[in-house]
Every structure is written in C-alpha cells, then in structure tokens.
Amino acid sequence: xxxxxxxxxxxxxxxxxxxxxxxxxxVVYLIVGDTGAGKTMIFDGISIALFxxxxxxxxxxxxxxxxxxxxxxxxxxxxxxxxxxxLEFTENGNEYRVRRELSWGSGGKAKSANLSHQLFxxxxxxxxxxxxKAANPEKSTVxxxxxxITGLKxxxxxxxxxxxxxxxxxxxxxxxxxxxxxxxxxxxxSPHIDLECRLNGVRNCLSERKKTLDKNMQEALSxxxxxEGLDEDD
Numbered sequence: 577x578x579x580x581x582x583x584x585x586x587x588x589x590x591x592x593x594x595x596x597x598x599x600x601x602x603v604v605y606l607i608v609g610d611t612g613a614g615k616t617m618i619f620d621g622i623s624i625a626l627f628x629x630x631x632x633x634x635x636x637x638x639x640x641x642x643x644x645x646x647x648x649x650x651x652x653x654x655x656x657x658x659x660x661x662x663l664e665f666t667e668n669g670n671e672y673r674v675r676r677e678l679s680w681g682s683g684g685k686a687k688s689a690n691l692s693h694q695l696f697x698x699x700x701x702x703x704x705x706x707x708x709k710a711a712n713p714e715k716s717t718v719x720x721x722x723x724x725i726t727g728l729k730x731x732x733x734x735x736x737x738x739x740x741x742x743x744x745x746x747x748x749x750x751x752x753x754x755x756x757x758x759x760x761x762x763x764x765x766s767p768h769i770d771l772e773c774r775l776n777g778v779r780n781c782l783s784e785r786k787k788t789l790d791k792n793m794q795e796a797l798s799x800x801x802x803x804e805g806l807d808e809d810d
Contacts, residue, residue: 580598580666581663582625582664583661583663588614622663626723628719630643670698672725692708
C-alpha cells in the first residue's frame with residue numbers, strides 16, 4: 577500500500593491540511609518535529625481513514641469526536657462544521673480514496689454526531705447503496721473493504737507499515753509463526769516457509785544421525801580392552 581495524499585479538516589491541530597507524500601518521493605517517510613506539533617495526529621489520520629481507529633494503543637479508548645479540533649468555531653446557528661479525514665492511496669496498481677466524515681447534530685452536541693464512510697476506486701464510489709453510516713467504524717463495510725484490499729487489519733498495519741514510536745519492537749519480538757502470518761498477508765512467503773521447514777528437517781536428521789554415531793562410538797569404546805601391563809593413562 578502506497579499513500580499519496582492525506583487530507584485532514586478540523587482534525588486534531590489541523591484546520592485544513594494536506595500531506596502530499598508524492599512530493600516527498602518514493603522513500604521511507606520519517607515524521608519528526610517538536611512535542612505537540614501534531615506528528616502522531618498524522619499517524620492517527622492515516623489509521624482512522626483506513627480502519628476507523630487511531631494508530632496508538634494509548635488512544636484506542638478515544639472516540640472519533642475526541643479528535644475534533646478545539647479551535648473550530650460554531651456557526652451562527654451553533655452548529656460545528658464537519659471533521660473530515662481522507663486518504664488517497666494505491667494498492668496493486670489500483671487507485672483508492674477512503675473518506676471518514678463526522679458531522680454534528682443540532683447545537684453541535686457530540687451525542688448527536690453522525691459518522692459516514694466512503695470508499696472510491698478509480699474515482700467510482702464503491703460504498704454500499706444508501707451510504708455507510710455505521711456508528712462503529714471498525715464494523716463498517718468500508719473498513720472491511722479496506723482490510724480486504726490491503727490484506728491487513730489495523731494492528732498488523734501499524735506494526736509493519738506505519739511504525740509508531742516504539743511499537744515496531746512488538747513485531748520484532750513476536751513469535752516466528754505470528755510474524756509469518758502477518759507477512760503472509762502482504763506477499764507470498766510460502767517459499768520461505770517451505771525452505772525453513774526443509775532446513776529444520778535436515779537439521780533434525782543430522783541431529784539424530786549424530787546421536788546414533790555417538791552411541792555407536794560409545795559402544796565401540798566400551799568393548800575395547802586395555803592390554804595387560806598398560807595403565808589407562810598410557
């Protein structure tokens with residue numbers, strides 16, 4: 577999955593901001609800045625656009641309305657403008673755009689906020705007819721479609737594609753079977769797993785052969801007799 581543009585409106589510290597990854601180039605992106613500058617919010621924006629959830633475990637208990645920019649003023653009718661997070665990306669040569677929008681009810685109350693989800697492929701809206709208004713973004717059809725397109729769930733994505741501070745260590749320390757399962761969703765790693773199984777088989781055969789040879793050697797030595805007149809140390 578390659579990101580192209582991330583649009584954030586009334587999200588976190590961003591009133592209306594676009595991060596253009598194409599201008600950076602086809603490289604590994606390193607996001608740096610002062611504490612509180614909004615680095616993690618960029619990660620959150622990507623993660624929320626794709627999976628409807630923030631990027632960090634520390635923020636997993638937050639609701640989407642908690643990410644609404646507190647610098648946005650209400651209009652004359654006391655209504656807040658919507659919060660929008662949108663990501664353009666490509667996967668297997670196909671272009672996609674996923675959009676999450678949080679609009680507010682009367683009086684700008686969080687309790688009456690409405691969440692909508694949209695997914696476009698090649699400019700064509702692929703959202704179910706009637707729109708996706710799932711209150712839980714994790715269970716929306718858009719989130720399920722993104723998981724199918726990328727082959728990853730949010731927890732897998734943040735471990736190997738979008739590396740938040742310190743969390744890559746979890747992937748490095750994961751058991752081999754768990755890592756193979758995650759990597760297998762990204763590319764066909766069956767040849768590597770097959771080679772690993774073959775090497776383990778060869779190692780086990782050599783280990784058993786060594787045990788047999790050691791046993792035979794011990795039996796041969798035990799049957800040897802020391803000639804009379806010679807000490808064992810001679």
